[in-house]
Amino acid sequence: MSSREQLSDFLASVERRAFKQAAYAVRDDHAALDIVQDSMIKLAEKYGDKAAAEFPMLFQRILQNTIRDHYRRLKVRTLWTTLFSSLAPRHEEQEQDPLDTLQDKTNPSQPLQPDASLEQAQLLAALEEALIALPTRQREAFLLRYWEDLNTAETASVMGCSEGSVKQHCSRATHALAERLKRKGISLQNEE
Amino acid sequence: MKNKHLTNDSIRKLLDHATVHLDTTTASHLRSARNRALAYQAPRPAWLDRHGILVLATRSRHGIPFWALSILLAAGLLLGTATYWQHATEHDHSDIDIAILTDDLPVDAYID
Numbered sequence: 383m384s385s386r387e388q389l390s391d392f393l394a395s396v397e398r399r400a401f402k403q404a405a406y407a408v409r410d411d412h413a414a415l416d417i418v419q420d421s422m423i424k425l426a427e428k429y430g431d432k433a434a435a436e437f438p439m440l441f442q443r444i445l446q447n448t449i450r451d452h453y454r455r456l457k458v459r460t461l462w463t464t465l466f467s468s469l470a471p472r473h474e475e476q477e478q479d480p481l482d483t484l485q486d487k488t489n490p491s492q493p494l495q496p497d498a499s500l501e502q503a504q505l506l507a508a509l510e511e512a513l514i515a516l517p518t519r520q521r522e523a524f525l526l527r528y529w530e531d532l533n534t535a536e537t538a539s540v541m542g543c544s545e546g547s548v549k550q551h552c553s554r555a556t557h558a559l560a561e562r563l564k565r566k567g568i569s570l571q572n573e574e
Numbered sequence: 575m576k577n578k579h580l581t582n583d584s585i586r587k588l589l590d591h592a593t594v595h596l597d598t599t600t601a602s603h604l605r606s607a608r609n610r611a612l613a614y615q616a617p618r619p620a621w622l623d624r625h626g627i628l629v630l631a632t633r634s635r636h637g638i639p640f641w642a643l644s645i646l647l648a649a650g651l652l653l654g655t656a657t658y659w660q661h662a663t664e665h666d667h668s669d670i671d672i673a674i675l676t677d678d679l680p681v682d683a684y685i686d
Binding site: 386389390393394397398399401402411415418419422423425426427428429430431501502505506509510525528529531563567568569570571 | 578579580581582585586588589590591592593594596600601603604605607608610611612613614615616617
């Protein structure tokens, strides 16, 4: 059984990575914050009495499920929005300003830090752009294996798929990342 | 930016770097989210301490340890049961009453 302090320490250790994972997945910092908060609440409410050693796997599973729930809600919302917008008459003031959707393509989720070296910042920007462009399952598998450092079995458990699927997603993700980064003059050396 | 190499380890370091340098607003929101989540933590039963071990050595309101009270209670129950059983068997003449009514007393019942 874990104490409040143990749960607090765990959440403090994962909240930033969880936010980045969610941000890469949903491409929206506000939604990513909501996803992380919901995930933390679910962990505390349903599994707050578990041993602290169980938290990492439980939290990852909850986080990935919450991200998937966000996609489902977005899909339903988009469907209804598209349906109603096609029925409603168009007014000039309702036309979307292209500037509203203009994104900083070099760094969509984080502003460049003044103290970071330019090269590191550029590498990070290129890497983040490539990660965001990956298909959902490939990105999920790649980040769980190589960032969260889960083994294949643990990743399969979190993703709800077989170990073979995890290996396939990771392999495809690595190839896709390598292709994208190569266009920017960065080579990816897979150590496996 | 040309001829740069990324390994799995350098990717991990870059991504970790991204989390360290989150903007202060996001970091503050995450802290608030954490505190909100902690309020939802499933409560621990009062009879388990923080290691999940059954708690026995606590004191009652009057300063008497609960283990002592438990022993006293058990002793009282045993004494009460023994007394009741003894009393019940001493004054149980129902079998004799039945024998008299059915005229089925043994011969030595008439011997003084």
